[in-house]
Amino acid sequence: MVDVETEKKTNVKEEETEEAHAYTPGLKVKKSTTVQKLRRLPLLGEVFVNKGDTVKHDDIIAKTEISGDPEIVKIAMIIGLEPEDTPRYMTKQVGEFVEKGEQLAFYKALFGLIKKEVKSPISGTLESLSDVTGQAIVRGAPIPVDVDAYIPGTVINVMPREGAMIETHAAFIQGIFGIGGEVHGEVHVAVSGNDQVLDADMITSEHTGKVLIGGSRVTLDALKKAVELKVSAVVSGGIRHEDLTTFTGEEIGVAITGQEEVGITIIITEGFGNMNMSLRTFDLLKEFEGYSASVNGATQIRAGVLRPEIIIPHHLVEEDESEALSQGMVPGTPIRIIRQPYFGAIGKVHSLPVELQRLESESMVRVVNIELDSGEVVTVPRANVEIIEE
């Protein structure tokens, strides 16, 4: 029962495992699948749609209000009172509405020779007054929050007061990293191939409002021009780190993105540097040129992986690929290598040796042998591949 390590070693007789888990789940690149999006309010509110309704991407489906920003007014300090005396000099009561500049408190002494008043710095409701601190809080007008459908489709479920689930049939492509939030636009391929760099001179005023597809890299000038011409989104295989930093104005520290206000949404499908967009992704986007897409650059890599996405709704009748859950690696599984020295190379699993193997870095790890498209067989750590989901 117990002498485990030795038992473990003696039990392993086969030279190869039949199936192994990939450590990094592959990014989804699907031509035809069912996409569901939960559209939820940050706080409870009102939902305007019913199950079965058909919605457009810009339909407002739910609404709520976030309480307004509070403004602290130091009444006692301004007038020069003891905090506990403040209530006596208030000219507005808790719960009352005040306009900006309207009097909140008034103090008169020495038969009116000394007069002091406190005016409200904002329009809002006098929420509270403390006789410990002599502070009043004026709450600004509530801030409305709308949630739109984001994708056109059918409402398949409603969560009362919270939101709804929208479903559509679409092509679905995940990127590896993105910047900027939800946008819409017509898909337009701006390059001649997946290995071409998207530069500024390839972007024209005809691209306003569109989702531009690049190839191996998008340049800084191209991004600037895209913003100038109000392009909705740019999708590219790679980008230089320095270009992204210059463009966004700050270095990306932690991969939690989506909130940037840079005038455009950017999606990188492969990684940083010059990286040809995977042919499968490129061909799929090309196939749907002219279609309308919903695009979101939001990326979160830690604690709940969220990858940027391109959703292209369509009515083409194809077999639904959504059921094919990613399985483990077996010989023949198509994979992509995601780290040096073969970064970006595509091939298929040749074999999965059981024994730990020594890398050039001298680490002893489990590896996978991969037959590259060129026919060459290379060995890489199992951690450094991702399955290409087909």
Next chain:
Amino acid sequence: MASLTKPTEEMQFIIATDVGSTTTKARFFHKKDGEWRFLVAGEAPTTVEAPYEDVTLGVQNAVREVEELTGHKLLAPEGGMIIPFDGEKGVDLYCTTSSAGGGLQMMVAGLIKSMTAESANRAALGAGAIVMDVIARDDGRQSYQKIQRIRSLRPDMILMAGGTDGGASQHVMEIAELIKAAEPKPRLGIAYELPIVYAGNKSLRPQIQDLMSSGFALELVDNIRPVLEQENTEPARRAVHELFMEHVMSHAPGFTKLMKWTEIDIMPTPAGEGMAMQLIANTYNKNVLGVGLGGATTNVYSIVDGRFVRSVSANLGMSYSVTNVMKEAGIENIMRWIPFNLDREEVASRLMNKMIRPTTIPQTLEDLIVEHSVAREALRLGLKHHRTIATRLKGIQIERTISDMFEQAVADSYVEMMNIDICAGTGGLLSHAPRRIQSMLILTDAWLTEGVTRMMQDSVFMMPHLGVVSTVYRDAAWNIFDKDCLVRLGTSIAAAGKGKFGEPVMELTIEMPNGEILEEKMNLGDLKLIPLGPDHEVNVHIKPANQYNVGAGLGEELKTTVQGGVAGLLLDARGRPLYFPDDDAQRKQLLLKWFKAVGLYDEKALEALV
């Protein structure tokens, strides 16, 4: 929490898990012939996110791997572990730590930044939290800025301090009113009442209760600074821990179930790690500086003269946060550790690619050296941050001597490398370093050890597990810790001081175990590794040059006994701060000399890169 089913001395099997952000790690321990040992590890992806949303699935998968590897049945058909061990199946104790879902994220507030707010910060960190922001009256921000910040934070919990007992009241209430006005929203959903611990001026409790009783789950505890001269973090720390269990963990998917499985409270992973570091300090009765260098965060622990302080740098890490290390340290500081030509953009791209695919590992030596360079900077920044937390109490009078006046000021932090006896590290990069000398030199370079320092590390990641076990069964935890967890890397002997390149720094006489007497003359810029196994202890006589200190004072000789390790004795005469030539080519040459001198990497492969 259920009580233990067996007295500890009758226990034979223990299983402990750590539910990490990405991986759930199970460690199986067994008592054989009166001695507790680590048996086997099992790992599986954490299942806190959709579509699973139940952490117990990941725990079961990790434990099932242990079952498969051992043939020892552990999982009960109805869920949880079979407890107790019945002679054939089951375990006598199951316990776990967790950092899933981003751990415990807190906001702390106090009146004065360097006094009560700082004490509150220390208490929150000590409880295993990631502190998102520290709000204080004098933090340099306007009220509206603080309110905007609180509204955007979405913490799991707030710890508020302020005022000594019977001291400041009005300003403390101002902070409380500011928090209330901001209406902070918890991260874990609409229906969740945000826990707030009040550990300030106790005479304000009725007012705080009036103000905070609606909208918050308020907990009142003893003042963190009852008087200025005293810091009392324990009640606040305990309250944070209890609220963490009661509110935060119970809202995480599957944790209510997991809490029923365990016999002792679930602990945040860093709290478990901290326990393990304290175990080292208590057992050796020495000052310890420890680190958990993770993928997302770097936790630094110091136990100096019995005082335990933990700091967490939430965004310094080797995978998810690797680009934040680059941002904080500056890419030049990372590149100064690379002894060959590599384009700046290339280094940046590699790190960005690591961040977006955080589970990949270096295959080439070049890639490994880049990661080791980042690790040095993450550790350096982690310690720098730690020193801002591990400070002497401010706001009290300190007796100063004439010599202090000459030194201008008493240093804020008491964590001085010359007073650290043991450095210990854990985390993937250190545990997986292909050569043990790599983790030893990385720690030395990053922290600039001074004098005589023992170096240790975790063998396979199990310090959090042993930390939580130690809370109920210290002897078992230490047994396993000593035999299977703690790798003795060796001892570093470093002379602190500055000088000219090539001039004498120290002379050493080492009585080797075979009777041989080694005489070593070290000049500035020299680094040497003397092989000395972990079971050996030798006498060393160190004679530093006038402007150098090895622990006995400037130019003072030191006779001591040092322990060996799997790496050996590291003799370091590179100066403090480390001597780096301004000229880039000379810098690379010197780095290369150091790397070769200690056999840091395969020499041929290294040569090929240069």
